[in-house]
Amino acid sequence: MTAFEFAEGYSAYLLLVVLFAIGLYGMMMKQNLIKKIMGMSIVQSSVILFFIVSAYKDDATVSVIDYARGVTNPDLYLNPLPHTLMLTAIVVAVVTLGVSFALVIMIYKRFKTLHEPTLRELMK
Amino acid sequence: MNEVNRDLLLRRHMEGPIVSPIVHVCCRGLAPFIQITGLYVFFHGHYSPGGGFQGGVLLAASIIMLRMSLGLADSQRIMPNRLPIPLAALGALIYAGTGLLAMLWGGSYLDYSFLPLPMLDPAMLRYVGILVIELGVTICVMSTLISIYDNLLGS
Amino acid sequence: MKAIHILVLASFAALLMVAAVHLPRRGDPNSPANRAENVLKGPVAGAYYIQNAYLDAKTPNMVTVILADYRGFDTLGETVVVFAGGVACLYLLRRRTS
Numbered sequence: 001m002t003a004f005e006f007a008e009g010y011s012a013y014l015l016l017v018v019l020f021a022i023g024l025y026g027m028m029m030k031q032n033l034i035k036k037i038m039g040m041s042i043v044q045s046s047v048i049l050f051f052i053v054s055a056y057k058d059d060a061t062v063s064v065i066d067y068a069r070g071v072t073n074p075d076l077y078l079n080p081l082p083h084t085l086m087l088t089a090i091v092v093a094v095v096t097l098g099v100s101f102a103l104v105i106m107i108y109k110r111f112k113t114l115h116e117p118t119l120r121e122l123m124k
Numbered sequence: 125m126n127e128v129n130r131d132l133l134l135r136r137h138m139e140g141p142i143v144s145p146i147v148h149v150c151c152r153g154l155a156p157f158i159q160i161t162g163l164y165v166f167f168h169g170h171y172s173p174g175g176g177f178q179g180g181v182l183l184a185a186s187i188i189m190l191r192m193s194l195g196l197a198d199s200q201r202i203m204p205n206r207l208p209i210p211l212a213a214l215g216a217l218i219y220a221g222t223g224l225l226a227m228l229w230g231g232s233y234l235d236y237s238f239l240p241l242p243m244l245d246p247a248m249l250r251y252v253g254i255l256v257i258e259l260g261v262t263i264c265v266m267s268t269l270i271s272i273y274d275n276l277l278g279s
Numbered sequence: 280m281k282a283i284h285i286l287v288l289a290s291f292a293a294l295l296m297v298a299a300v301h302l303p304r305r306g307d308p309n310s311p312a313n314r315a316e317n318v319l320k321g322p323v324a325g326a327y328y329i330q331n332a333y334l335d336a337k338t339p340n341m342v343t344v345i346l347a348d349y350r351g352f353d354t355l356g357e358t359v360v361v362f363a364g365g366v367a368c369l370y371l372l373r374r375r376t377s
Contacts, residue, residue, distance in 0.1 A: 009304025017299055021292035028284055057313055058306040063329065064172060065339040074315055074326035075308045080341040081325045087346060088357045091177050091265060095364035098272035102371040105276070170338045175346065209369060216362045219355055234351040250336035254347040257354075264358050268365035275372040 012053045019046035033107065033114045037100050044093045048086045055082040151193035158186035166262050170251070176258035180265030187266075188273050196277065208271035215264030219257045226253070 023046060026039025055078050063080035065071060108114055111122050159182075166179025190199045223234035231238030236253025237246035244252065303310035311317070315326040332344040346354055 005304075009306070010300055010302075012305055013299035013302060014296055017292060017295045020295065021288060024291070025288055028288065029281070053305055054302075054312070056306045057308050060308075062173070063341040065333050065341070071330050071333055074329040075313075077329045077341070079313055079325040080328055080332075080345055081312075083342050084345040084350065087175075087177060087342065088354060091181075092357060092360055095268065095272070095361050098269075098276070099364050099367050099371075101276060102272075102368045106371055169343050170340055172340065173342070175340075175343050209365060212362050212365050216358050219358055223351070223355065234355070236348065247335060247337045250344075250348055251338055254336060254338060254343060257347050257351065258343070261354065261358055264362055268361050271365045272368045275368045278372065278374065 013050070016046050016050045016053065019049070031116045033104050033116065033119075036116075037097070037104065040100070041093070041097060044089075044096075048089055048093075051082040051086050051089075055079040147193055151189055155186045155190050158189070159183055162186065166258065167255075169258060170254070176261030177265055179258075180262040181269065183262070183266045184269035184273075187270055191270075191273065191277075196274075203270060205274060208267035208274065211267035212264045212271065215260045215262070215267065218260030218263070222253060222256050222260070 020043055023039045023042030023044075026042060027036050028039075030036055030039065057075065057078055060076055060078050061069070063077045063083065066076075069076045104114065107119070111119055113119060113122075162179045162182030162185075164179075165174040165182055166176060169175030169179070187199070187203050190202060196205070222236070222239070225240065226235050226238045227233045229238045229240050236250045239249050239253055241249060241252065307313065312323070312325060314323055317323050328341055328345055328349065332341040333339060336344045336348055338344050
């Protein structure tokens with residue numbers, strides 16, 4: 001395998017691993033709860049993009065029937081299963097974001113801070 | 125800027141009408157087109173990328189845009205504050221009820237080819253069943269997003 | 280303490296990269312998920328959906344057919360999750376009258 005083929009086949013996966021690590025960095029190291037939620041959102045995006053990238057096929061078209069191509073040869077269409085799964089995952093991600101913001105608002109109302117070590121002190 | 129002033133400014137931005145006439149007219153003029161696009165995306169989900177989730181999000185976006193520009197009080201007529209949660213329950217109920225209807229007419233749960241519509245072959249029954257449950261998903265997603273926005277705003 | 284966190288993070292990212300390089304390459308038509316039949320000569324989900332979606336539901340968009348028909352129960356659960364999220368937001372944030 002030449003270097004060009006390697007870059008063509010795996011660069012997307014490697015970039016998404018980097019995106020995942022950036023989100024995980026936000027969740028682990030940042031001490032503000034809003035920044036932690038941003039990290040969680042980045043991790044979700046990277047996983048969703050990972051599934052979408054894995055659905056790609058060479059020389060294939062979107063998974064809506066093209067009557068000129070027919071349906072007998074599945075190599076002519078993208079794999080529709082990851083697209084479907086990620087469609088539901090995106091909506092659930094939005095609702096998760098809403099609920100987490102609601103929790104953050106309640107925490108701020110009660111403790112007047114979102115700094116995690118301070119919160120841990122206050123909750124003792 | 126002290127605390128009271130900032131709170132006042134924030135409240136004027138989030139609840140009261142924005143005074144700029146450009147924002148007002150643009151948002152009111154744009155909202156019907158976004159709603160038409162949302163309905164198109166929902167009904168055309170069988171033939172092109174689209175469907176219940178995307179159409180519901182577009183409809184919710186138009187109403188949230190009206191909430192942001194006109195203020196909470198003036199946008200009550202298009203979507204009252206108490207309506208979204210019962211609507212979301214109705215959407216989920218349409219979905220579950222379609223599945224239950226197919227089960228009562230002798231199929232398994234969510235098997236649309238047993239829906240009680242005469243004169244249609246099983247494939248067309250599935251086509252109709254998909255449209256009905258996409259309607260339920262659209263209503264549920266739209267009203268849930270509006271409800272989350274309202275609650276985050278009112279807190 | 281911070282150095283340990285960064286070390287753990289870097290080693291985890293390296294592990295994921297090694298795993299990613301061992302996946303089938305992007306766009307490979309013969310990868311296990313894109314093949315038409317598996318090692319036991321049975322059908323594979325993606326190819327089965329492509330070949331049968333239009334015949335089963337007369338709907339050209341395969342994603343819609345999978346979402347609403349083949350995996351309808353999954354979408355039902357997901358709709359209930361969306362509704363539950365909305366209700367959770369309502370009960371967390373409503374104005375308490377007392």
